[in-house]
Amino acid sequence: MSDINIHVHHVTRVEGHGDVLLNVKDGKVEHVSLNIVEAPRFFEGMLKGRSHYEAREITTRICGICACGHALASLRASEAAMSIEPSEQTINLRKLVLHGENLSSHFLHIFFLVAPDAFGVPSVLPLAKTHTDLVVRALKLKKLGNDVSEVIVGRHVHPITLHINGLSKLPDPAALKDIQRRCLEAIPEVEDTVNLFSTLSLPDFTRETEYVSLGPRNGSKEYPFYDGVVKSSEGVEYAPQDYQKVTNEYIMERNTAKHTKHKRSSYMVGALARFNNNYDLLRPEAKAAAEKLGLKAPNHNPYMITVAQLVETIHILHDTVELIQKVLDRGIKEESNEYKVRAGQGVGAVEVPRGILFHNYTYDNKGVIQAADLVIPTTQNLENIDQDMRKLAPEILDQPKEKIELLLQMLVRAYDPCISCSTHLLKVRFTK
Amino acid sequence: MHLMLNPLVESQVYEIEMLVIGLGNTLLKDEGIGVHVVNALRNHPLPSGVELIDGATMGVDLLNYILDSDRVIIVDAAKMGLKPGEYRNFGLSEIDMDNVPSLSLHDLSLPETLALGQIIAGLPPMVIIGIEPETIDPGDDLSAPLKSSFTNIVSHVYDTILNFSEEVVN
Numbered sequence: 001m002s003d004i005n006i007h008v009h010h011v012t013r014v015e016g017h018g019d020v021l022l023n024v025k026d027g028k029v030e031h032v033s034l035n036i037v038e039a040p041r042f043f044e045g046m047l048k049g050r051s052h053y054e055a056r057e058i059t060t061r062i063c064g065i066c067a068c069g070h071a072l073a074s075l076r077a078s079e080a081a082m083s084i085e086p087s088e089q090t091i092n093l094r095k096l097v098l099h100g101e102n103l104s105s106h107f108l109h110i111f112f113l114v115a116p117d118a119f120g121v122p123s124v125l126p127l128a129k130t131h132t133d134l135v136v137r138a139l140k141l142k143k144l145g146n147d148v149s150e151v152i153v154g155r156h157v158h159p160i161t162l163h164i165n166g167l168s169k170l171p172d173p174a175a176l177k178d179i180q181r182r183c184l185e186a187i188p189e190v191e192d193t194v195n196l197f198s199t200l201s202l203p204d205f206t207r208e209t210e211y212v213s214l215g216p217r218n219g220s221k222e223y224p225f226y227d228g229v230v231k232s233s234e235g236v237e238y239a240p241q242d243y244q245k246v247t248n249e250y251i252m253e254r255n256t257a258k259h260t261k262h263k264r265s266s267y268m269v270g271a272l273a274r275f276n277n278n279y280d281l282l283r284p285e286a287k288a289a290a291e292k293l294g295l296k297a298p299n300h301n302p303y304m305i306t307v308a309q310l311v312e313t314i315h316i317l318h319d320t321v322e323l324i325q326k327v328l329d330r331g332i333k334e335e336s337n338e339y340k341v342r343a344g345q346g347v348g349a350v351e352v353p354r355g356i357l358f359h360n361y362t363y364d365n366k367g368v369i370q371a372a373d374l375v376i377p378t379t380q381n382l383e384n385i386d387q388d389m390r391k392l393a394p395e396i397l398d399q400p401k402e403k404i405e406l407l408l409q410m411l412v413r414a415y416d417p418c419i420s421c422s423t424h425l426l427k428v429r430f431t432k
Numbered sequence: 433m434h435l436m437l438n439p440l441v442e443s444q445v446y447e448i449e450m451l452v453i454g455l456g457n458t459l460l461k462d463e464g465i466g467v468h469v470v471n472a473l474r475n476h477p478l479p480s481g482v483e484l485i486d487g488a489t490m491g492v493d494l495l496n497y498i499l500d501s502d503r504v505i506i507v508d509a510a511k512m513g514l515k516p517g518e519y520r521n522f523g524l525s526e527i528d529m530d531n532v533p534s535l536s537l538h539d540l541s542l543p544e545t546l547a548l549g550q551i552i553a554g555l556p557p558m559v560i561i562g563i564e565p566e567t568i569d570p571g572d573d574l575s576a577p578l579k580s581s582f583t584n585i586v587s588h589v590y591d592t593i594l595n596f597s598e599e600v601v602n
Contacts, residue, residue: 042570046459058572061459064489112492112540125544128551136552143496157488 004397006405020408022393032393034385034412044372052078052164052341052367059359059374060158063418065108068101068149069352070359071162072226073374077359080241080346082367084165084339092327093167095226097149097159098350099316099323102225104145104156105353106271106309106316109416110193111138114306117410118200134196137189141313144182148320151175166337173328180324183317187285190313194289197310202303203407207391209300209384210234210264211273212246214351216281223274223281223315225351231277233298234263240349243358247375252382259383260375266383269355270415271308272299286315302388305414309353341367354378354416378417385415449481451501452593455508455542457489462516462565462578465585466507469563472586473593482593492540495549503557503596507589508542510562517581519563519588524555559596561589 215231454470
């Protein structure tokens with residue numbers, strides 16, 4: 001067998017910068033990895049010396065897609081540090097905000113980043129020409145996700161109203177009612193998408209790993225996104241405060257991003273980890289969608305992460321309808337969101353689209369941050385991606401080089417990695 | 433008048449006459465110049481119908497705003513081979529779209545987003561104002577060259593708003 005050398009610079013349709021490397025000599029895989037060339041993490045340093053009311057504003061700018069997720073992890077960390085317990089109304093509204101963000105990001109990933117692979121085209125642009133209705137539907141569904149968040153926080157990308165211990169402005173009940181109507185109308189469209197995806201085939205690959213996500217706290221029956229314990233599929237649970245017992249970050253040669261490991265040599269976070277760990281808590285409509293899509297818990301095929309995301313969108317839409325009804329039935333009322341600043345340390349853990357996100361702040365008695373630690377989902381998935389590639393590469397060596405390259409890229413994309421967190425620079429070459 | 437209907441909304445509830453979007457990540461120094469410029473413009477008297485948006489790091493979501501607008505100005509950091517702080521106005525037709533590196537980012541890049549908008553609905557007349565950065569390293573302030581050019585940059589964007597001319601765009 002001839003030697004193969006693949007070096008994919010900056011895997012496209014992935015946020016940020018990552019290179020896939022594969023070297024094969026005499027038919028044997030010598031090296032395969034995803035190398036991250038992101039700028040080193042600097043957000044912790046930027047938070048040090050900043051005030052409690054700035055933390056949310058700064059961290060929400062880390063990512064344009066997970067802006068609300070970062071804001072909520074930040075608020076929860078600050079509240080844990082200062083022993084603040086927000087009201088039930090605040091918690092319900094925050095859960096809706098997170099639902100909107102997960103919907104929006106999942107639809108982006110499913111339709112714009114993965115569907116082109118499933119349809120065998122290089123990007124969403126040719127798909128928009130051949131399947132215009134599908135792409136317009138995708139944009140409308142994504143917009144619905146944004147609007148679920150926006151009706152509460154003012155705007156999805158970098159939310160305005162989210163604050164420690166409450167919201168600076170409460171949502172209009174009529175606007176919430178309208179969002180509820182649109183969610184109900186979207187359900188058949190997403191079910192239609194489930195039918196479409198059930199006809200598409202994803203690569204058949206299996207590697208059992210450890211799955212880490214939030215798990216239900218105190219016997220809760222809720223599929224946890226906003227609150228819960230840190231749960232491992234290895235049968236261990238921790239309070240969010242002890243998240244470092246799971247993450248165990250370490251530095252890898254070549255990469256500027258850290259890696260993590262827990263009971264096994266790597267673990268997975270994200271939609272498939274949540275699905276595997278909390279399947280029993282999904283709504284029946286989502287379980288029915290999973291069955292139609294051939295997804296059973298536990299599933300050990302990382303290409304199925306996208307399918308798990310689709311299943312979650314069904315769950316989230318139904319849950320959003322119900323949660324809005326709950327909020328409206330109880331009546332939206334003005335509440336005091338004052339709080340007492342005090343010294344302390346606290347952790348916020350929430351499930352954002354790509355998996356469990358941790359913020360950990362230490363405050364002095366003036367509410368100034370002395371230390372901060374942020375662990376994003378993609379960091380937690382990096383070692384798992386590498387180990388998947390090390391198992392996958394030898395299994396596909398008999399395929400043409402282009403196919404090997406595509407399968408490796410698709411694997412990276414399946415994790416929906418957010419590597420750069422997040423630049424927006426245009427590089428322009430003028431034609432005249 | 434941008435006559436193509438926005439397919440993303442059930443009915444055309446409102447249209448923005450002129451949308452000015454500032455793009456960028458304000459945690460990466462000059463990368464955030466578009467956002468800083470739009471925020472500075474809020475202190476200027478603007479013609480009626482002009483709406484300013486802090487587009488931050490939005491990707492494909494920009495279409496929700498662009499397709500609702502008659503005319504669009506996008507302000508963003510751009511590597512164009514100019515000196516830091518220098519700027520240039522250009523339309524889509526001036527960009528070598530086949531050679532735009534896809535080293536993006538979060539979701540779709542700006543060129544991909546605009547190409548998608550063109551396919552599904554057609555784009556309104558548009559000017560992109562590129563500003564050459566010195567650095568996009570971590571930090572929430574601008575580099576010295578951009579700080580010293582900032583007033584000029586804001587004046588230039590303001591003039592572009594007042595003199596928006598369809599024949600120089602797209």
